[in-house]
Each structure stands twice: as C-alpha cells, then as structure tokens.
Amino acid sequence: MNIPTAQPLYDTFTRISLRFKQGRGAWLITDKGDRYLDFTSGIAVNALGHAHPHLVEALKDQADRLWHVSNLFDNPLQTKMAERLRSVSFADKVFFANSGAEAIECAIKTARRYYYMNNQPECFRIITFQGAFHGRTLATLAAGGQKKHLEGFGPKVQGFTQIPVADATALLSAINQETAAIMIEPIQGEGGVRLVPVEILRFLRRICNEKGLLLIFDEVQSGIGRTGKLFAHEWAGVSPDIMGIAKGIGGGFPLGACLATKDAAKGMLPGSHGTTFGGNPLAMAVGHAVLDIILEPEFLSHVNRMAQMLKQGLSAIVDQYPHIVSSVEGLGLLTGLKCIMPNTEIISALRDEKLLAVEAGANVVRILPPLNILEDEMCEGLHRIEKTIARLAKKKCMKNSV
Numbered sequence: 001m002n003i004p005t006a007q008p009l010y011d012t013f014t015r016i017s018l019r020f021k022q023g024r025g026a027w028l029i030t031d032k033g034d035r036y037l038d039f040t041s042g043i044a045v046n047a048l049g050h051a052h053p054h055l056v057e058a059l060k061d062q063a064d065r066l067w068h069v070s071n072l073f074d075n076p077l078q079t080k081m082a083e084r085l086r087s088v089s090f091a092d093k094v095f096f097a098n099s100g101a102e103a104i105e106c107a108i109k110t111a112r113r114y115y116y117m118n119n120q121p122e123c124f125r126i127i128t129f130q131g132a133f134h135g136r137t138l139a140t141l142a143a144g145g146q147k148k149h150l151e152g153f154g155p156k157v158q159g160f161t162q163i164p165v166a167d168a169t170a171l172l173s174a175i176n177q178e179t180a181a182i183m184i185e186p187i188q189g190e191g192g193v194r195l196v197p198v199e200i201l202r203f204l205r206r207i208c209n210e211k212g213l214l215l216i217f218d219e220v221q222s223g224i225g226r227t228g229k230l231f232a233h234e235w236a237g238v239s240p241d242i243m244g245i246a247k248g249i250g251g252g253f254p255l256g257a258c259l260a261t262k263d264a265a266k267g268m269l270p271g272s273h274g275t276t277f278g279g280n281p282l283a284m285a286v287g288h289a290v291l292d293i294i295l296e297p298e299f300l301s302h303v304n305r306m307a308q309m310l311k312q313g314l315s316a317i318v319d320q321y322p323h324i325v326s327s328v329e330g331l332g333l334l335t336g337l338k339c340i341m342p343n344t345e346i347i348s349a350l351r352d353e354k355l356l357a358v359e360a361g362a363n364v365v366r367i368l369p370p371l372n373i374l375e376d377e378m379c380e381g382l383h384r385i386e387k388t389i390a391r392l393a394k395k396k397c398m399k400n401s402v
C-alpha cells in the first residue's frame, strides 16, 4: 500500500511531471517551451481547444460585469442557456451544476422523485451497466459500481443494480417492483471507449416505454458534439427522459447540467434540490460561447470529417502493427485505441513524441482531440502516433530476437 507523501496535496492523483503554462488551440506549451499536441482536451473538456478567442472574450466580458449572484435571484443568462439547450434536445427543463457527477446526481434524484410524486416511493432502483463511470460522489460511485472506486468508503449507496451491457436476459430479470430507471452512457468513456450498439439503446428505450421506467443517458463525456452529433444518442434516434452533460459544455469552465422532460422533472419542485454555484454568470457566459460555435451549421460536419480522418489513420496503424494495437474503438472524436502492449507504456511513448493521450479501462488509449482541430494538426497527430507505434514495434522486435 502507498503511504502519504510530504507534498501538500492529497495523494489522489499520480501526476505526470509536465507543467503547462499556456495553451493555444490544440497545443499546450510547457514552462520549458516544449509544444505538445493535446489529444486529451482536458479529458474531453476543452471541446474548442485552449484559449479560444470567442470563449476568452465571453469570460473576460462577463468578469467585468458580474461573477455570482447565487440562485436566489433571477438569472437571465441561465434561462436563456436552458432555452437554447431545450431547443436542440429532447428536454423541457434544465438544472445547472458544476460538474459531471453533480449532473448525474441530479439525474438520479430526478428519477427517484418522479416515483415519489407518483405515490410509488418504493420505486427507487436504477439499473446501470458493468464498466460504467458516472462520477465520484457516493451515489454516482454506487451507480458506476467499480470495486476499486468504492473500496473503503463505507456502505455503498443503495438502489443500483449492475448488469452486463449487451445482456437482454439479465436486463429483463433485473427489472422488478422497485425499479425506477435505467442509466447508461451511450459510449463508455472511462470504461474503455466502448460504444453501446444503437440497437441496444433502442431496446432500452422500448423496455422503458413498456415497463413505465425512466431512461437516463449519461452524456457527460459523449455530449456536446464529441461524437459528431450534438448528443451521442442522436445516432440511435432515441431520446432519454433525463440526461446529464458536463465536460465539453463549459469548454474548460466547470459546468454541468441535468436535462429532463417536463414529466420526468415533475418531482423537482421548490426546495427539492439546490446548488450555490451552479449556473453562475461566469459559467453561463462561457457555456453560451461554446454553444455559439458548436451550433454553427457546419461545425459538426467538421467534427465528422476529422473523425473519419482519425479513424482511417488509426485503422492503418492497427493493420500495420497488430502486435502493438488491436482495434479502433468509439465514435467521432471520442476514440480509443485498444492495445496489446500496456496502454500506459504507449501513452508514455506518445508523450516522448510530444503527443498527449489519456488512459481508459480495458487497456485502451483514449484519443480526444479538440473538436475544432485543424486538418494539418490531425495529420501531425496521426504522424506522431504512427512514429511512436513503429518505434515500440521495433523495440519489441529487437527484444524478441535477443
């Protein structure tokens, strides 16, 4: 077991010793002046890269006017943002929070309150899926159900039943008198960039309709254009009743939101939920600026073009070096490279080529370029990935022949 170190921060993160002092678009620059191509986007957060002029201007402009008023007062920026989100989604109602976990926590509470309002308080269980990640609060941890995250934190919050993703029998037998909802990420991000087939999302919608359950999508990572649609569930042509978003919507400013239909949100009445910071004017100013750009008519076709390029480039690398990497996973610019070698070794080797990528479960390297990445930068990124994998292949080959 590790022991606490002398440094003043909690030892919860094992940090890479790179210090970035500036970011510009898809690039991060260290204190030593080294330039890294950022294919992490702050874990799918910097959807528009670093220091996007429109976002910088929006934040600076708002900083000069008003930072925070709490939710005691009317906040026209919030109302306007909610109107924009509902005009482009299934939702009628929006609650703003500061993070993904809070957005999902709100989704869980919304589902439970719905049944409470229906005089069925015994319906509180939510079915979730193996490999899921929904956040690090006690309830979202219980929803994610990962042993390594729950260990040592006392009794697990009750009311979550976990089943394998593609197992219809397990799903049907998990549904009982106490079931309130089914919650799923259309693509598991942390879990290994595992795409849930559209047929399964449609099946879940059908089951929820038949059994009178609520369907919750966790689009904290997959939403806001990351997969080439505004929300990943649009690829399946089905809508949830409740959805959590965060990460990309703030473009780097902490912002999350829970979206729901009017019916699903019917239990969330005055006093039932709250937040001090959620939806504050700074967050709203940046959120509007992000939407200004992502909702431009040609924006998502750019994402899809870049995604196509990335997928083709990575597939060619997989074909050439099948003993290092085995497949390309994901959708849009939420991409995974499934590895034969340990993913951590590949990520570290990529860093030597000045390209940043993120780990994911199931031995996957997550590749999350900013959505507005330029074609040249995508070319350069693929070139660096190819060079890295080729170098690893050569090293492995030499080792084997010794």
Ligand SMILES: *Cc1c(COP(=O)(O)O)cnc(C)c1O
Binding pocket: 098, 099, 100, 101, 102, 104, 133, 134, 135, 136, 185, 189, 190, 218, 219, 220, 221, 222, 246, 247
């Ligand atoms: C990141 C993530 C969360 C948690 O978001 P935080 O902002 O870290 O609380 C929840 N769900 C999914 C799918 C995520 O990717």
